[in-house]
Amino acid sequence: MRAFRAGLLAGCLLVAACPPVDAEPGPSSHDVKQARQTARERSKRLSRTTAKLATAHSRLERLAAEVERLVEAYNGEMVRLRQAEQNHQQARARLAAAAAEVERARQAVTLLATESNGGLGSLGPVVGMLLDQGGTDGFLHRASVLGHLSGERAAVLGRMRDAQEVAAILRIHADSAYAAQQAASERARLAKIAAERAVAGQRRATRELTARKKTLQRRVDAARTRADLLARRREAALAGLVAGGSAMGDVAANWALTQLGKSYVWAAAGPETYDCSGLTMRAWEKVGVRLDHWTGTQWTSGPHVPLDQLRRGDLLFFAHVTGDPATIHHVGIYVGRGQMVHAPQTGDVVRVASIWRGDLVGATRPAP
Template structure:
């Protein structure tokens, strides 16, 4: 009979204290906060990618400018190479003239030797002078020969020597100038090719970073849209229900647990402690709480006791001026009453909120 009466009382309390429960709970404050945190995280990723892209674009600009400089340097070397080739052609023409002059001088010397000494036996000193490469012995030799010749003969030999010197100088200048300019042009060409390759590689890297930035921007936009949608749905639910839909759902569910035993550290479905009961009640409303009065106290704004709404959490402390001493929590169901799991040996039941250790109330979100 006593059990029947307890059940009948619980049913009466449930009917009296429960408004209709909304079928589809709106997003919780935690859901909105989590969505906004996703926006922040993705925005940070986007900012990092944008910074890398800016660095890559700056480097690309520097490399492009360097390529332009090297291309122009290469163009300059090619102009100088063409000039050197023209100069070499001109020098080759002068060299041909000089070689012809050397040949004429040699013929004059040979004729002079034949006329003067009469035959090849006496021509050897003169030929030696023609092919002499210098040195002290060479100078003494030339002096001896020249001393034997008349002024006219000495002039002929001197002209041969001078034409040979001029021809050698022209030949060396033509070869060296063109070779040096070819080397400079080749060096400029290699530098240009290397710079163009660096630009191509940097452009590819920049394109990859641009694609990544675009993808991250899309993710940020999607996350922001999702967060805004959740926030709008939550605000709309508050407007429709006066902000009490979540609390009503939590309070209504708590009333369905009346009579279940208190067990320390239990969180249902058959037994509960105080914070286990309130955690499960708000879970039904779509709000996730920890199984601890410490964090449940900070799970939302604190509300004055004259502004309580159904579902608000009521906290009790050893020292009502120090929330750190909170030891118990219940869930407000209206009319100055709460549902709570009191202590070992007791059951989930309805009780008055007005106790001397009441420290305050929190509205989870």
Template sequence: MRTRTTTERATGNRPARRVAGVLVAAALCLVAAPSVASATPTNPSDAQLGAAQQQKDAAAQQVGALSAQLATAQAEVDAARARSAIALDTFQGKQAEQEAAQVAADAATAAARRAEAELTTARANVADFARQSYVQGSTNPTLEALTTADGPAQMLERAALLEAASAHQGDVVVQVTAAEQQARAADAAAQTALAEAATLAQEAADALAVAEQLEASARAQAGALASQQAAVQAQLQQAQETLLGLQGARTAAEQYAAQQAAAARAAATRATAPTSSTSAGTHQLVSNAGAGDSSAVETAISAARRHLGTIYSWGGGSLSGPSMGWGVDAGIVGFDCSGLTRYAYAQAGVSIPRNSSAQYKALPKVSRSDLQRGDLVFWATNTSNPSTIHHVAIYLGDGQILEAPQSGSVIRVTSMRWSGFIGGARPTA
């Protein structure tokens, strides 16, 4: 019975286990009724065993070849997803720059409007001065006012008043000139700011288009990989069932022969054969828990945990919670990786940048040996180049992370992955 059990554990194939089980059960029944010769299991010939061995070798070679192909395909899918995440990161950075440029453009436009209003007021003052001069019959009423004075005292008084009036008229002309210059400068600044904002908006749109294309490609590759995996699994299962059926037949025959020999010895010696049993021990790896961080860390982790099971949304996540995704995930409300980490720490009053590469750049760095609960952990396609960072998660300690992994999945707690790990950062430092 040990041989059949070992085979079943190695394959994990239920149909094959049922076939082998039926054959062995039949053999056991024959031990109780040795006179029924027709039920004796047939032991395969050497030729049959050779053919079975060839089939087994062929199946093993096929599995090896298919496993290599699947590994290559999975690597291509992972690389495509990383490129998509980097492109999305670039878009989010450009979007932030464009929003800042738009604020500056709006301020410049408001300044230009104020300057234009001041210019309009100054021009109205000049027009009023011209209108008064026309009514008086001269643009210089000084001589007329002095010659019509009743005496020296009135003449001196009028002279002082006329001097003040002339100074005011001169100020009006100066104000018009200054207002015209300010209006032109403000309008130029507004046009420059608007042009810069428009350029950044276009750059952001271009980055989004690239990111959408890469994400769509990654998803198409992932779908093709899933189909290929299903086909390979079906082929492998069929090969295993065939091989195990042949092996089961031989196992049943060998066990039947051994049981018949044991029964014959028992009848001859009137003694029972000793039996033995084995037990397997268990080994459990124990991980040491790291020290806890500040209350801000626990607040952030609690905020992230509240959204376990929330769907991943490409570009989703705001300071207040899940939000609509971009491009291929338009209409899907959830978080992407950096959207989740920024949201979580915002609930603890800690402000960090929106995208993963900016978070890594802005925050204090932590090496692998110094990681503690609440640190952010980052992955990159090139661990010597931070610009290739494509994913971020929250380190929970005990070899666990909390993350929004990728499209089609949900926010989860999972084991820490060290392949592609570029470093950690501590938002509360």
């Protein structure tokens, strides 16, 4: 009988010393080593990207200077275009005035011809000669002919010829001004395109580099956090084995740490995505404690705990009005050393953060 009792006592001691086979195991040393290696590799990538970013910033400064040059070139072309447009308008106005003067002179010639025996009469060859577009020799001949006409007639015909000469010169000027305007317009168009492309390229390069660095920084932070917490979790697990097993809160906290990096999704409760109360609900579910998927009832799921007496696994609540639990909007699970695991918000992932926030209301220790 004594031998039976001794055997039974030894068996009980063995069971007490060894955790159940389905208990939550701590991470292995290999897990911790691998997590730290991941953090180092991501840090190296971040360093390389940071170096590239510094080089890119230098390039962006040169690009900014080039953008300014192109923008100012466009501004200059616009000034020249406005001047060319003004010159063209003035040339057109002068040409219109000259054309009107030619018309008035032509009417005077027509009247003169009508008065000469009801037609051009002897003035016919002279008018035809005046309308001739010949060169210098023709001009000398016309001047000679006009000299043989009476003073009044010569003056009328001379005025028409002078008006025609002026109109011809101004037409050339107007055509030249129009060509200058068209050339200025094309230069302004090309300068605008170049400036717009440069500005767009500058903005795109800045945006891409900034986004790349932010992404890598988040990944590095997550890797470092995971490596540190796996090390802490292993220490806690090893200590728990020595003490005869982890408490319920430790198991809940340790499980929450395994969910790091998973995306926040509103109203989700795992296994790949979570919101804040979905994560804490699943964590305590691992030790058989049922919680609602709602911060309102999770707040009342057990006794409230003073913040200086927190244990791993305790739930931490945050509210819009810290004196009014009815305004609670967020919950996390305490993992020790002033840190909690939580699912923060849309666009973020499950991660570790300090519990010390301005909207901290208090803590609850869920009870079976």
